[in-house]
Amino acid sequence: MTEPLPGVVTKAVGGFFFVHHAGRTYRCVGRGRLRRSGRIVAGDRVWFRPLSADEGVVEAVEPRKGELVKPAAGDPSRLQVLAANVDQACVIFASASPDPEPQAVDRFLALTEACGLQPVVCFNKRDLADPQQLRALYQSVGYPVLWVSARTGEGLDRLREALRGHVSVFVGPSGAGKSSLLNALNPQARRKVGELGRGGRGRHTTTVAELVPVGEDAFVVDTPGVDVLAFVHLDPDAIRRAFPEIRRLAAACAFPDCAHREEPGCAVREAAARGEVAPSRFRSYLTLLQEAEEAWRARYG
Structure with a gap:
């Protein structure tokens, strides 16, 4: 029988877990209780047994070193884990269209700080505007601050450098261009990009959290877009x-x-x-x- 191999879950959907190992992705199911637990999420490190060239069975899940959570839809008293084993969060806001709101930026930063993640502030849509005062504000606090454009590629080298060696999660409101940035960093990711709705607010496009390779020893967990975070789980x-x-x-x-x-x-x-x-x-x-x-x-x- 084939020995179990280490892997990283890139996506969990419909009872299947897509596990990345040595440049290959296996579509797996969970063994026994893991099949029914629903607790495996993108970013989980697992041991799986290959059954064929592209299928396998998850045998065990390693303890998590960190996770990003939010209140579950329809039940804010229950927490939903969005991504596991991330050590860095890129808080992404648009430089314009829609304009960044300081209190909204602070909400996302507070969430990532409380989750024990290393925060990076990233203003996208550099080609539209320069949020100079906000960039200076968050730099003065001590946060790494990036100013980039997914459309023109400006600043992406600095973003790649910030992502290297980390499993990061992109967080921020819809319309900030998270999916566009992932497409720019990894054109094969082919993330669906949403149009802006009335009032300049983005329409959610991501529906399943997924781990996306964005360079050497660098992954990004793309998560469902969140407009407002309720901190019911934070004391x-x-x-x-x-x-x-x-x-x-x-x-x-x-x-x-x-x-x-x-x-x-x-x-x-x-x-x-x-x-x-x-x-x-x-x-x-x-x-x-x-x-x-x-x-x-x-x-x-």
Whole structure:
């Protein structure tokens, strides 16, 4: 009998798991409980037994080193795992059409920070506009910031360099050009590109999370487009840790559990008053913290 081989799941759909090994993809089913669990997702590292040149059976799933999650559709109290074993998240927004909204960028960054993923900010559609102030803002916080164009190819070399050696996930709203960027990075990916709907908002095009090779030792998990993320699964402490500039300043607060609202001796509020924390970032923090607290109370009482 053929010995099990290591592989990476590139796609899970319809009860089948597409496993990448040594440049070849096998369409697999799960053995026993794995067949019925529904817990295998793109990015999972597995052991599978080949049955033919292009089919096999998944025997085991290795423990995950990380995962990206969101509230399940129709049941926000339950979490849906979008991708496994990712170590980096590219938060992609359009430079224009639609215009990037700072609070929306902050939401995605907070999610990736709380999931333990290394964030990279990427503004696409460089050929349309230059979000100079936003680029400067996120660079000042300490995030790597890229400015690229999927259409003209400008900046793609820097993006490829940022992706090398990582399993990354592209996150951001529809209309940002995530699928267009994947097509530019790997023309064989052939991701479907959606048109913009009324109001300049994108129409979701990706329906199944999939791992896409984008260079040497580089993969991107393309995920279903998400317009709004509800942080019902993030506790308030996670939000407090999700803003790097606030996290650094919080060490000087008088109280270790300071929420940076009205507490005396709050180093964060003092720094914000001096202009050392961007007003838009502090507003995003307070908004997300309130949402997290309300969701936490609704969930746990």
